[in-house]
Amino acid sequence: MRDPGRRLARGAAMVAGVLLGVAALRAAPAAPDPAWTALARLRADDALREFARGNRPEEERDFGTAVALLARQPIAPEQVAAARTVFARLADHGSGEVAPASRYFLGRIAQHHLEVADPAEAARQYRRLIAEHPDSIWAQTALTRLALLELYPATAAGSPAAAVAAAEALLDHAKLPAARSEIHLVVADAIFFYRLPAAQALPHLLAAEKIGLLDAPTRADTLIQIAEVSVLAGDRARARRYYEAYLADFPLDQRRFMVRQKLAGL
Amino acid sequence: MKISRQTIGFALLGVAYLIAAFLVFRHSAEEARTDRVTIRFSQWQLEGTVRKAFDAIIARYEQLNPRVHVVHLAVPDTVYLPWIQTQMVGGTGPDIAEYVWIWPDIARRFQPLDEDVMKPNPYNQGTPLEGVPWRDTNIDGFSNDDSYIKALSHYYGITVTSHVNRIVYNRELIRKITGSPEPPRTYREFVALCARIQAYAKAHDLNLVPLGASQDTYPFLTYMVMGTMGSGLSERLDVRHRLQIYQDQLASQYLRGEWNFETPELEAGLEVLEHLGSVATPGFVQRRRHTALADFVAQRTAMVAMPSWEASSLPLICSFDIGAFPFPYPLQDDPVYGHLARGPYGEGPRTSVMGLYVNRTTKHRAEAIDFLQFLTSVEGARIFTNVSNWQPATVGVKPSGFAAQFTQETEGWAWAASYIGITIDAEQFLRTRFSTLWNANGGLKAFQAEVKAGLESRIRDDLRREVISGVHNLQREDNIAVASYFATPPDRRPRKLELATLSNEIKVYQFGRLLAAPDPRHP
Known part of the structure; x- marks a missing residue:
């Protein structure tokens, strides 16, 4: 007959072992994400391959693929348009950080990635981002970019003083x-x-x-x-x-x- | 036995193959060694003293670090850029490479050193620089264009030297002509000296002119003279109140009508340059630097305009005693230009050069950084200046006896604005116009007229290109910033995206606005 005390002790040891293992796993530094790391090193083709085969949430995969499309050389207008379509879907229906990050990119594409910049559209996207996700890093980053659009409008309709006042007003949103x-x-x-x-x-x-x-x-x-x-x-x-x-x-x-x-x- | 040409050809081919195979084998064997790490370091300064200096530094470094072997690759400057680009693209680039901030693909080929430059240089232990961040041991704090890449907002290049331009003179010849070997102390003394040399040459029927110059050195004269003589103007143009003016800012202010080459300070500078041209070797605008050097060594010129890097060879090749002096700009007491002067003048920004960059894909990052730290330590910099006769770039290290004559004067007004090197095409255009200034059929007014007719369109083209490249830079940096953000685990992500610097994005808008304005004076 087995000793119940020893069984209890063995069970406790097993549980402790599992917990220690889990703790060790949690403490171990996460390996760098190969897709994002490749993109950070401007290796867009490698990043696209990694995003395609990686086991990651669909939203992150789509978002990463769209970002990589903006970096893959040579950058064709169709490529930018494809990325824009993905960002538009994710900005409206995405969750977590993907939604505000996608909205940010919609602004950024209109501001700098199109063949002919669309500052009005960029400002519209940034304003919506600031209204919908005011505390996010994306909205806070967009504030300065919106300030530039206010300060240097495409048409010289308003006065410089008015442009400065419009940019100063954005300080109220800067958290x-x-x-x-x-x-x-x-x-x-x-x-x-x-x-x-x-x-x-x-x-x-x-x-x-x-x-x-x-x-x-x-x-x-x-x-x-x-x-x-x-x-x-x-x-x-x-x-x-x-x-x-x-x-x-x-x-x-x-x-x-x-x-x-x-x-x-x- | 008769050996056919074909046999000789095959034999030569075989020898070449064997040599190539040996080199490849030796390279592979070195790579495969487990007892030591080999790092490769490339640069293009082929002046004998500089190559010797790097070899001496490497020898001392390997003595301190027997586990590391440093291979010094000295590549001629004429082929260096295509060579290094090919090597980097092919994945065989050296671990450390000399590079220049305006060359392409810095972000793609090299790695930032932001964290490294903030830590103390371990080779400075026991010196006054012990414990000082590496960055602050450099004479300009790595704020020069090669070290801190403004477009990327990161430290990349470790710079090792600095240079100034001087008038080098033949002390014995000057003593013979004037009775004193001392150089002129004022602009008027310089003008008088030139006149005496010309008179002496005429009286003795000598092939001798006061000043040697060349197409390689006259641009330095123009930058120095225009930048210095333009100090008062720079003060007025400093609308951002930074006590500093960037060249592209000058370009935009030209479009805004805030200065031109008829502005009194610049007209005075052009008059000084016009005089310099009249006392320089005839045809110097077309001549290369070695001819100016040869004229000086052969005593066909009493003085020569020369950058310090070139002058380091002079003690080896001159049979006479030489000296060097900074160009004596007109100061407040000058009878003609005194009212425009804002001296004393410094010799431009204290800027170190010769940026050494670390290959982004090096397998030996730690060793590469360690070697760069030794190279720029107090000990490394002492070896460098003493052997090369070049300036050290490490704080507190005294230049060698010869190099001391080329120590930059920093105690003076210096706005970092040359009025010539404003933007790329504009600079080229201005440089070609100087032949009009120095032509007997041209002169000051002709120069001003040509510049007025052609400069604005060049500046517009340059700024347009700046906007385009600025946007490309923003696109690239956007992706890097976002990718770096998501590559970081969520709990360690920064609270700010590391985008391209704001100043770069501002520039895109300000230049764009200026170019689009119907009246650029009121953008």
């Missing part, structure tokens, strides 16, 4: 700091491009710098811009602060002599 930072930067640059009073760019530059996500070259530019525009606006104390911040943080930048001269002239 992610990265999106806010980018909108501030594109608006500031448009103010300079249209030769509007430079002081109008100051709040945007200050906000972008304060968010703290600028890469090093952009931050060096932004610190100098804040200081320079502050001089124009008559705020010497702020100019000094930002010139000094630049000198402290960018010991190798080529503009140090010029900034020191500016600082000495304050």
Whole structure:
């Protein structure tokens, strides 16, 4: 007759073993997805093959195939049209991330992938994306791209000031700091491009710098811009602060002599 | 015994086959070795001193790392680009390759080094650069065009040297003519020196002119003079308030009517260039750089305009004592141009060059990075400058005695705007017009008229191409960003898509707007 205690212990050990195995499997790093990895390395043909044969959800397969179609050389208009059809279906009926990502691509195709860009359609898709999936990374990424469409409309019907105001309004939808930072930067640059009073760019530059996500070259530019525009606006104390911040943080930048001269002239 | 031509032919073919087979076998055997890793490194600087410098660095590196063997491939510059492209496409590219940011397919052929450049260089232990991120050990912080590829928003190239242009002069000849071997300190002294050399040559019936130049070196003179003399204008054109102007920004501002070659600062620059042309070797616009070098070595010119990379060979071939000085631009005290001057001037941006890129498909990434770290460490950079006589690009490393004469002056105003190298076709057009400036039947006004007639259309074409290539870049980067996002497990995905930089997308819109505007002054 078997000892029930030993059977219990053996059963417990088996369960523990299975649990440990599952935990180990979960802890093991997932192997990189070969299809997406190939596409990230611009090997669109390999990616298409992988998407076709991989055992993955249908939506992801279709989405990945459509993205790869936008990358496979030579890119023919029919290829872009085929991708667009897939994205349109997935944007309306897809689930999870596939739906907003597809909507984003519908905007992006209209903006940059067509033989003749369709900025109105791109803006329409981006607005819908922002309305339907406001918190998604796709909507937050689309905000800056929509801001560019607002700032540089295809026809010069409106005034530059109105374009700037329309782009500034998008800040209300920017939930992610990265999106806010980018909108501030594109608006500031448009103010300079249209030769509007430079002081109008100051709040945007200050906000972008304060968010703290600028890469090093952009931050060096932004610190100098804040200081320079502050001089124009008559705020010497702020100019000094930002010139000094630049000198402290960018010991190798080529503009140090010029900034020191500016600082000495304050 | 008579050997037929056919037999000789077959014999030669057989020898060639055997040599090829041996080379392939040796290469394969090296690849198959398990006791050491072989990495291959290609570059096109065939100046003797530079090849020796790389060989010396490799020897020291292999001494420190016996497990790694570095093969140095020095390929002539005339065939380098097709060679490296063929190698990369064929999958036989070197692990490390010298490359230039404007050449094609950087994203496809090479790999970003973003994480690597943020870590300290281990070979700098025990030096003042210990613990300093690799990026910050480079004199420009890897902010140069070859290192940080703006269109791709990634660090790719590790740069190892920097260059400036100088007027190299024959100290003994100048002493004989003027009584002093010292170079001119001001623009007026330079003008006077040129006049004395011309007078001396005439009095002694010598085949001697003041300045040697060539079609390879005169562009540097034009960039330097126009960029420096245009400092005051650059300050006015800096509408983005960055204390820096990009060349394509200058191009768009030309279309907007914000400057032209009749603007006082640039007209003054053209006058200075016109004078330089009048004291240079006749026909220099058509002559190659080796003829300018030969004239100087043969003492047919007292001075020669020369980039530092070329000057490194001079101590080996000149039989006389030489010196070098930066061109003495007119400053605020100049009686003619003083009112336009904004000195003191720096010598352009402090930029390192000679970008070395890591092959995207290398099997030996760690070893390739490690070698690049040694190459750009304090020790590696010292070997480099001492053997090559080129400038080091590592912070705190002093140039060799000869190279010290070519150390870039960074304490001065420098806007990084040359007014000549604005965009690709526009630059070519402007360069061809200089023959009008320096032609006895041409001159300043003729140059200005030709430029006015032809520059705008070139700039428009260039910006149109910029827009097209910018859109292609965005298309490609979109796909990479999205693929990279989905290739990452869901719990580790970033909260931002790594798209092409915003500045690149902005440029597409701003140039497009400018080109489409009925009046480009008000886009």
